[in-house]
Amino acid sequence: MFRMPKPAAMDLNLAPMVDVMMCLIIFFLIASEIVSAENLKKLVLPDAAAAETVDKSELGWRVTINVLPGSEDGGTPAEYVVGEWDGQQVVQRERTPEELDELLAAHAKRAEQAGQQLRCVIRADREARYAEVEVVMRAAAKAKIANLVFAAEKVSAEEAGP
Amino acid sequence: MKTRKRTLEPATESIPNLAPMVDVIMVLLVFFLLGATLNLSEEGTLQTELDPSSGPGEGVAFEVIPSVEIGLINVGDGDGVEIMLNNVTLPEADSFAALRDSMRARLLGGSDPTNPVTITAQTGVRWKYVIAAMDAALRAGFKNVQFGVSVAE
Numbered sequence: 001m002f003r004m005p006k007p008a009a010m011d012l013n014l015a016p017m018v019d020v021m022m023c024l025i026i027f028f029l030i031a032s033e034i035v036s037a038e039n040l041k042k043l044v045l046p047d048a049a050a051a052e053t054v055d056k057s058e059l060g061w062r063v064t065i066n067v068l069p070g071s072e073d074g075g076t077p078a079e080y081v082v083g084e085w086d087g088q089q090v091v092q093r094e095r096t097p098e099e100l101d102e103l104l105a106a107h108a109k110r111a112e113q114a115g116q117q118l119r120c121v122i123r124a125d126r127e128a129r130y131a132e133v134e135v136v137m138r139a140a141a142k143a144k145i146a147n148l149v150f151a152a153e154k155v156s157a158e159e160a161g162p
Numbered sequence: 163m164k165t166r167k168r169t170l171e172p173a174t175e176s177i178p179n180l181a182p183m184v185d186v187i188m189v190l191l192v193f194f195l196l197g198a199t200l201n202l203s204e205e206g207t208l209q210t211e212l213d214p215s216s217g218p219g220e221g222v223a224f225e226v227i228p229s230v231e232i233g234l235i236n237v238g239d240g241d242g243v244e245i246m247l248n249n250v251t252l253p254e255a256d257s258f259a260a261l262r263d264s265m266r267a268r269l270l271g272g273s274d275p276t277n278p279v280t281i282t283a284q285t286g287v288r289w290k291y292v293i294a295a296m297d298a299a300l301r302a303g304f305k306n307v308q309f310g311v312s313v314a315e
Contacts, residue, residue, distance in 0.1 A: 130234075
């Protein structure tokens with residue numbers, strides 16, 4: 001006599017899928033870290049014990065400028081790298097001092113129209129010369145950006161010093 | 163009457179499969195280990211507010227009358243720096259601890275901590291020394307740090 005087979009419960013094992021998803025997440029996290037580190041080249045911030053750790057969201061509207069020092073003999077000029085939104089992602093673009101003036105003025109105008117206070121975050125390498133950083137401060141002053149924020153490596157009071 | 167002997171089925175031991183859980187825990191462990199090592203250094207900020215009504219934005223030179231004026235003079239090829247406090251050179255070069263102590267003494271002597279402190283540096287002075295001077299002023303207790311226009315070397 002023919003009997004219908006008992007319906008078997010379908011068992012879905014989700015564990016391998018979770019494993020693979022986790023591996024993918026880690027891969028992309030590490031890849032993005034490496035890419036952003038490569039974009040910024042080597043930038044070593046100066047030490048400061050008085051540096052305050054602030055959440056980026058607390059800074060509000062801001063424009064961040066990275067200053068990489070020029071060569072010792074003056075053959076290679078300093079590089080000014082600005083993180084900009086291209087509509088899809090933030091990309092690091094190198095700017096000349098003249099372009100910095102225009103860029104900061106445009107940012108300041110946009111912030112003023114939106115009724116926001118704009119901050120200029122200067123991330124300068126510890127070996128950059130004062131004249132190279134002064135270019136950014138001058139551009140900020142021209143754009144009437146009063147709030148300047150200097151990035152520094154937060155160290156303990158004992159470790160502080162150049 | 164024939165009786166059927168009833169026997170109990172042998173008890174089955176359920177063994178949970180721990181392998182997927184171990185996999186996930188290992189992956190999480192690796193993730194947090196990497197996350198911890200990638201953020202070894204902590205980035206902080208030093209903030210200042212410049213006077214928006216004057217300076218290059220207005221097209222005029224401006225003069226700040228600071229209560230404390232720090233001057234940084236390049237020594238060698240950027241290897242060191244000579245520190246001046248109100249036009250008096252500190253005896254020890256590169257000693258920002260001495261600068262901080264001198265500034266703290268001024269505060270204890272009755273200086274207003276909200277008075278402007280101006281840092282003026284020669285063009286070739288390394289940024290680490292400028293930040294060290296700002297750090298010394300802030301740690302001494304001064305709140306208002308400004309930057310002066312550099313002088314020619």
